[in-house]
Amino acid sequence: MKHLTDIENISKEDILNIIATAREFKAGTKVSDVSTKTVALMFYENSTRTRCSFEIAAQKLKMNIINFDTEHSSISKGESLKDTIENLYFLGVNAVVIRHSYSGLINNVMKSVKYPVSFVNGGDGTHAHPTQALLDFYTMLEKINTVENKKIVIVGDISHSRVAKSNIALLTKFNADIHVCAPSYMNFKNFESFNVKYHQNIKEAIEGADVVMALRVQNERHEKEGYPDSSEYKRLYEIDTKLLKQYASKDVILMHPGPANRNIEVSSELLDNTLGNTILKQAQNGVYVRMAVLNTILKGGGYAS
Amino acid sequence: MLLKNGKIINPARNIEGMSDIRIENGVIKEISQNITPEKVEQVYDLTGKIVTPGFVDMHCHLREPGYEAKETIKTGIESAIQGGYSAICPMANTKPFNDNAQTLMYMIAKAKETAEIGFYPICAVTKGLESEKLVNVSQLIELGAAAFSDDGKPVENMRLLREALKYINSLGKIIISHSEDSSLAYGGVINEGRVSEKLGLKGIPNITESLAVARELEIVRSVNGRYHFAHISTKRSVELIRQAKKEGLLITAETAPHYFSLTEDDIKDYEAKYKVNPPLRTKSDLKAIIEGLQDGTIDVIATDHAPHTIEEKTSPIQIAPMGIAGFETALGLTMTYLVHNHKLNLIEAVKKLTSVPASILGLENQGKIECGIEANLTIFDLNEEWVVDSSKFKSKCRISPFDGLKLKGKVKNTIIKGKIYNAD
Numbered sequence: 144m145k146h147l148t149d150i151e152n153i154s155k156e157d158i159l160n161i162i163a164t165a166r167e168f169k170a171g172t173k174v175s176d177v178s179t180k181t182v183a184l185m186f187y188e189n190s191t192r193t194r195c196s197f198e199i200a201a202q203k204l205k206m207n208i209i210n211f212d213t214e215h216s217s218i219s220k221g222e223s224l225k226d227t228i229e230n231l232y233f234l235g236v237n238a239v240v241i242r243h244s245y246s247g248l249i250n251n252v253m254k255s256v257k258y259p260v261s262f263v264n265g266g267d268g269t270h271a272h273p274t275q276a277l278l279d280f281y282t283m284l285e286k287i288n289t290v291e292n293k294k295i296v297i298v299g300d301i302s303h304s305r306v307a308k309s310n311i312a313l314l315t316k317f318n319a320d321i322h323v324c325a326p327s328y329m330n331f332k333n334f335e336s337f338n339v340k341y342h343q344n345i346k347e348a349i350e351g352a353d354v355v356m357a358l359r360v361q362n363e364r365h366e367k368e369g370y371p372d373s374s375e376y377k378r379l380y381e382i383d384t385k386l387l388k389q390y391a392s393k394d395v396i397l398m399h400p401g402p403a404n405r406n407i408e409v410s411s412e413l414l415d416n417t418l419g420n421t422i423l424k425q426a427q428n429g430v431y432v433r434m435a436v437l438n439t440i441l442k443g444g445g446y447a448s
Numbered sequence: 449m450l451l452k453n454g455k456i457i458n459p460a461r462n463i464e465g466m467s468d469i470r471i472e473n474g475v476i477k478e479i480s481q482n483i484t485p486e487k488v489e490q491v492y493d494l495t496g497k498i499v500t501p502g503f504v505d506m507h508c509h510l511r512e513p514g515y516e517a518k519e520t521i522k523t524g525i526e527s528a529i530q531g532g533y534s535a536i537c538p539m540a541n542t543k544p545f546n547d548n549a550q551t552l553m554y555m556i557a558k559a560k561e562t563a564e565i566g567f568y569p570i571c572a573v574t575k576g577l578e579s580e581k582l583v584n585v586s587q588l589i590e591l592g593a594a595a596f597s598d599d600g601k602p603v604e605n606m607r608l609l610r611e612a613l614k615y616i617n618s619l620g621k622i623i624i625s626h627s628e629d630s631s632l633a634y635g636g637v638i639n640e641g642r643v644s645e646k647l648g649l650k651g652i653p654n655i656t657e658s659l660a661v662a663r664e665l666e667i668v669r670s671v672n673g674r675y676h677f678a679h680i681s682t683k684r685s686v687e688l689i690r691q692a693k694k695e696g697l698l699i700t701a702e703t704a705p706h707y708f709s710l711t712e713d714d715i716k717d718y719e720a721k722y723k724v725n726p727p728l729r730t731k732s733d734l735k736a737i738i739e740g741l742q743d744g745t746i747d748v749i750a751t752d753h754a755p756h757t758i759e760e761k762t763s764p765i766q767i768a769p770m771g772i773a774g775f776e777t778a779l780g781l782t783m784t785y786l787v788h789n790h791k792l793n794l795i796e797a798v799k800k801l802t803s804v805p806a807s808i809l810g811l812e813n814q815g816k817i818e819c820g821i822e823a824n825l826t827i828f829d830l831n832e833e834w835v836v837d838s839s840k841f842k843s844k845c846r847i848s849p850f851d852g853l854k855l856k857g858k859v860k861n862t863i864i865k866g867k868i869y870n871a872d
Contacts, residue, residue: 245764246648247718254717268766270648305648332653336645368634 145440146262148249149271150312157439158313162281164435165428168203175434176442178205180237185211186265187243192401192426193265193274197240200433209236224248225255232258237441239263246270246305261440269303274436275400276309278429280317282421283354285428286396290319294392296348297339298324298380299358299408302331306400307358311337324348326379328370329360345380352391356398357382357408373407383410387418396421449866450485454494454827459501459799460807460816469499471823474866479819492868494827497860498794501802501815502534502824504566507599507624507678507702507750508774510536513554514543519755519844521558524775525565527753527843529869531775532859534824535566535806535814540577541600547572547583552591564865566814566824568594573612573623579605582612589619594809597624599678602660604630606667613673622808624676627660627685628726637765639727643712649765652727658684665692668699676808677701679752681726683736690745700808702748705781706772707737708791710849720761720768721849724754738791741800748808749800751778755845762847773845777836779828781850783857787830794830802826827861834858 144157167173182201186194201208209231228239238261241249246268253262266272283290295314301307301323314321321339323330334341342348349355360373387395397413399422405411413419449471456467456479470478470489485491510524519527521538528536538555540546546555552569559567571593575581577600585596596616602625603609613623633656638644640651661677665688668675677689680703689701706724711731715722722728740746754771761768782801786792792800806815813822833856838848859871 245766248764251718251764268648308648331645332651333641333645336642 146253147273147436147440148253148262148264150273150276150309150316155316158277158280158316161277161432161435161439162284164439165281165431168434169428169431175204175206175438177438180441181207181209181235182238182240182437183209183211183231183236185213185239185241187213187241188266190242190265192429193242196426196429197265197433200430200437203430204434204437206437224252228252228256228260229258232260237261238437240265242266244268263436263440266305268305269308270305271309272305273309274429274433275306276313277436278425278432279310279356279398279400280313281428281432282398282425283396285424286421287353287394290314290317292318292320293353294320294322294351295354295356296322296324296352297356297358298345298348298382300329300360301325301358302329303361303364304358310356311339322348322352324380326376328365345382345386346390349386349391352395354396354398355382355387355391357403358400359402360404360407373404377407381407381410382413384413384416384418387413398422398425401426449868450483450489450491451499451827452483452485452491452493454497454499456817457498457500457795457798458817459795460803462795464795469817469825471863471866474823476817476819476821476823479817496829497827498830499817500798500826500828501806501817502566502826502862502864503532503779503801504535504805504811504814505533505751505753505775506537506748506805506809507704508536508538508753509541509755509771510538511755512542512558513551517757517844521555522562523842523844524753524755525559525562527773527775527841529563529565529862529864530842530859530871531751531777532779532826532828532862532871533565533775534826534862534864535568535811537568537570537594537809539570539597539599540572545572545576547575547577549584549587549591552588552593556592564867566811568592568809568811570595570597570599570624572596573598573603573616574608577601579603579608582608582615585616586619589621593621594811595622595624595676597626597678599624599626602626602628602630606663609664610667610671613667613675614671617673620810622674622676624678625660625664626678627657627664629656629659632656632659636727637723638715639712639729641712641730643715647715647718654682654684654729654733657682657726658688661685661688665697665699668697672698674698678750679704679707679726680737680740680746681707681729681733683733686736686740686745690740690743693745700747701740701745702750703737703741703746704750704752704774705778705785706849708734708741709781709785714849718765720763720765721772721847723765723768723770724772725770738786741786741792747800748805749778749782749797750805751775753843755843757844758847761845773838773841773843773848775843776841777848777850777855779859780834780836780855780857783830784855788856823863823866825863826859827863828857828859830857832856832858
């Protein structure tokens with residue numbers, strides 16, 4: 144495994160290896176194999192958590208880190224991002240982590256770059272966010288051991304969510320019972336693309352759920368498209384303690400990729416009680432999972448081997 | 449000049465058979481079997497080849513004036529001739545738009561410098577393609593406008609479209625519709641469906657087209673107008689047009705080769721060379737397009753030749769412009785996907801490339817093989833296999849979704865007013 148652009152491009156075995164490596168890093172039983180390597184973080188879209196998480200992961204791996212200044216470099220064309228990365232390669236960069244608002248840009252650029260640079264997708268448009276799905280999976284396994292036949296419900300802004308798509312891709316590989324719940328204007332436009340069950344009603348959706356994953360409502364996009372504001376969403380879909388207690392499984396875990404809009408997707412009171420802790424665990428596990436990803440794709444001479 | 453031993457297809461008269469053709473001074477002089485060559489006459493042995501009227505493309509974009517990096521009138525005409533076309537109709541979305549006498553005259557003059565190809569520009573319906581003000585119709589017709597279209601954009605203003613249709617029809621010309629509802633298209637990149645959802649690309653819903661078709665059919669019905677639908681791509685549009693034709697509306701329709709050869713499933717790795725408007729649709733749409741071609745709902749195969757630079761077409765798919773270079777692959781795709789696949793017989797396919805578009809636009813010297821008219825002919829090999837290589841295109845657009853594809857059917861020569869061009 145030399146790249147991580149999309150969950151669909153990696154095998155179950157790859158995923159389980161990453162999870163196992165992440166566990167070792169978390170337990171402190173593994174040291175970095177990639178301390179001589181250099182990673183460039185190229186974030187063309189606002190990001191606090193993912194960027195910090197990658198940065199801390201690379202630091203813990205004792206890697207060299209370049210925080211590429213994306214603000215002052217134009218990449219209106221795929222070609223110039225290719226040139227930039229080929230240049231970085233000759234400066235000694237072994238891997239690039241790219242986040243961009245264009246779906247699939249990373250796939251295109253990866254195909255055109257002629258030198259052995261490893262690509263990690265830090266989130267592309269509304270397409271994929273594979274490290275998020277991996278850290279979510281890690282967190283689920285930590286809490287409930289397996290996802291097979293577990294009822295996992297993803298709630299909220301599905302259609303704009305790369306997190307939802309990568310989670311669905313991963314959980315499908317491990318035979319989870321995947322449900323999604325959203326108002327129609329936030330739902331997938333084409334349902335056949337995914338092997339999931341849809342619920343319009345949230346009570347019905349989270350009935351007996353083992354995992355409830357809330358997504359951030361991307362208000363800025365909805366307003367641009369003329370859809371109702373988040374108060375409309377909140378009325379029908381806000382998750383609070385009472386709802387979870389009444390309908391979900393008694394050991395339900397609540398997840399959220401962050402940043403959460405308090406009192407919109409999830410009530411503030413729920414975020415602050417013990418059920419909200421898993422969300423912070425997700426962030427913590429993200430560091431170890433990203434360490435595992437960088438270590439896996441770059442170890443043993445990396446790409447060239 | 450004498451063309452010997454070719455198989456002649458004259459779709460205007462439904463005639464198919466072996467004949468020789470004598471051309472003198474650019475005009476067809478004689479059509480009969482076993483013409484004896486004269487001493488000084490140039491003789492071409494076309495054994496095994498097919499001779500048809502020169503192809504007529506009622507929908508292309510030549511980009512000049514304004515976007516000469518994408519294509520010029522010269523390279524566009526050379527590309528058309530390479531593809532077997534003896535008549536082409538460039539659309540009006542140039543810069544400045546072809547909505548005025550000066551631009552129209554400029555284009556016609558430029559074309560004359562290159563070749564004597566039948567050059568029939570389609571002028572804008574509304575000034576600046578803005579759906580606000582009708583162009584000076586009679587003046588543009590006098591200068592050579594073959595039809596009117598805001599192609600690239602729909603006419604959004606239904607009051608204006610209704611008046612424009614009545615008036616343009618009253619002067620003997622038609623309007624060609626770019627059927628698209630802009631509010632539904634809304635920044636979409638590819639067809640809305642399974643693939644757009646998977647790839648995380650904004651989709652263009654199927655009804656973007658059929659909604660506009662339905663609305664415009666009502667306009668046509670209300671004024672009993674003559675109207676042509678460009679680049680039909682969806683099943684529902686085909687159904688609407690089929691029904692309207694049954695009801696006697698005076699409408700015609702075209703599709704482009706990519707709508708009967710590619711679908712959204714071909715879009716892999718976000719490659720913008722597949723980005724086109726209307727977008728590549730689903731397998732079920734493709735099937736309906738072919739059925740529409742078979743039962744005559746779709747009258748014409750037009751290229752919608754829409755060249756762009758390789759830099760533009762290798763940009764991220766979100767920002768790359770829409771369009772596929774069409775001239776040089778049209779015959780190969782038509783033969784491979786329709787004729788060799790037994791979807792259309794040869795004469796029906798040839799009709800849709802020649803006599804039907806010529807008759808829709810009323811082009812006198814095009815689309816037929818008859819004594820006394822200009823010798824505009826295409827010679828092709830129905831069975832020759834070749835591999836598409838856009839780096840060899842005459843068009844400036846050196847990128848194609850068909851690159852590497854093996855096609856069966858190849859243009860050998862194009863004859864324009866008696867002048868023979870080698871397309872090999």
